Amino acid sequence: MNQFPQHKARKRFGQNFLHDAGVIDHIIRSVAPREGDRMVEIGPGQGAITSGLLASGAQLDVVELDHDLHPILMGQFGFNERFRLHKGDALKFDFSQLAEDGRKLRVVGNLPYNISTPLMFHLLAQSHCIADMHFMLQKEVVQRLAATAGMNHYGRLGIMVQYHCAVEHLFDVGSGAFKPAPKVDSAIVRLTPHSTLPHPADDVKILENIVREAFNQRRKTLRNTLKPLLSAEQIEAEGLDPSIRPEQVDLAGFVRLANHLARQEHAAS
Structure with missing residues (x-):
């Protein structure tokens, strides 16, 4: 050596x-x-x-x-x-x-x-x-x-x-x-x-924000932790149970939530 x-x-x-x-x-x-x-x-x-x-x-x-x-x-x-x-x-x-x-x-x-x-x-x-x-x-x-x-x-x-x-x-x-x-x-x-993103987000900044909010209080449910951003109905619309915790949501699920919020913000602008 x-x-x-x-x-x-x-x-x-x-x-x-x-x-x-x-x-x-x-x-x-x-x-x-x-x-x-x-x-x-x-x-x-x-x-x-x-x-x-x-x-x-x-x-x-x-x-x-x-x-x-x-x-x-x-x-x-x-x-x-x-x-x-x-x-x-x-x-x-x-x-x-x-x-x-x-x-x-x-x-x-x-x-x-x-x-x-x-x-x-x-x-x-x-x-x-x-x-x-x-x-x-x-x-x-x-x-x-x-x-x-x-x-x-x-x-x-x-x-x-x-x-x-x-x-x-x-x-x-x-x-x-x-x-x-x-x-x-x-x-x-x-x-x-990745040469091609498997789950592309419409806006990566919004994805980062969703994930940050979700895990700020990781023991709480999605309904509670994402309340400032998405309603329980909007979470359900993306195929997720609002009563589960953030650690039960995979990457694809978080991207769906982020894209929902991105569409919502785009429509409001």
């Missing part, structure tokens, strides 16, 4: 560096990078996954915020003409600029918990140029992403990510695979943007 230069993990960046060679290999095999792929790694850290991605022959762009890691990464990989380092914040980064030749991007990242959700939605806003995404996240976040109606972890995050992507919970990673070891387990998830 590569011996990386010493760098103290920074709490403010949410850094936990992956060091387990078996886990690293499992991640690379799951991503399956190929020669000619346009890979993007977010937060490469000390390069644990970076070397495996480059070994495939792929073109690799990495985005790293911690300026102390820049010379470490350049020292290890700067000689490789297929490696490019972008210094900055992934939350503000325009990923579409990396797909200038028309090839879609394949994104990989070990994401800090504090930015994982906004970063995923930042990427989904640019999903037209993304083929797939593989992320290391807290295990509970991956469970939320992959949960379907009726499951314990089902809620806003999973519904809105599944609206845009197919979600696969690939495997779990114990805390001992990192230095320093986090207090929670992690998991690897694959997100594949």
Whole structure:
């Protein structure tokens, strides 16, 4: 295994560096990078996954915020003409600029918990140029992403990510695979943007609003939680029982409710 230069993990960046060679290999095999792929790694850290991605022959762009890691990464990989380092914040980064030749991007990242959700939605806003995404996240976040109606972890995050992507919970990673070891387990998830949305909403903002309202008080019934937006009769008109709870409604059901509200708002305008 590569011996990386010493760098103290920074709490403010949410850094936990992956060091387990078996886990690293499992991640690379799951991503399956190929020669000619346009890979993007977010937060490469000390390069644990970076070397495996480059070994495939792929073109690799990495985005790293911690300026102390820049010379470490350049020292290890700067000689490789297929490696490019972008210094900055992934939350503000325009990923579409990396797909200038028309090839879609394949994104990989070990994401800090504090930015994982906004970063995923930042990427989904640019999903037209993304083929797939593989992320290391807290295990509970991956469970939320992959949960379907009726499951314990089902809620806003999973519904809105599944609206845009197919979600696969690939495997779990114990805390001992990192230095320093986090207090929670992690998991690897694959997100594949839909080429055609299975349940297209007339207005995604209205869908987001419906889902937010529904889960603000998730123990209440649809009739009560959606009262500011839709009547019980309107909920029934879309084939849903107003007396059920939000976690019993699948993505297609929420889209039907959102489209009903969109039609209503359009008629009133």
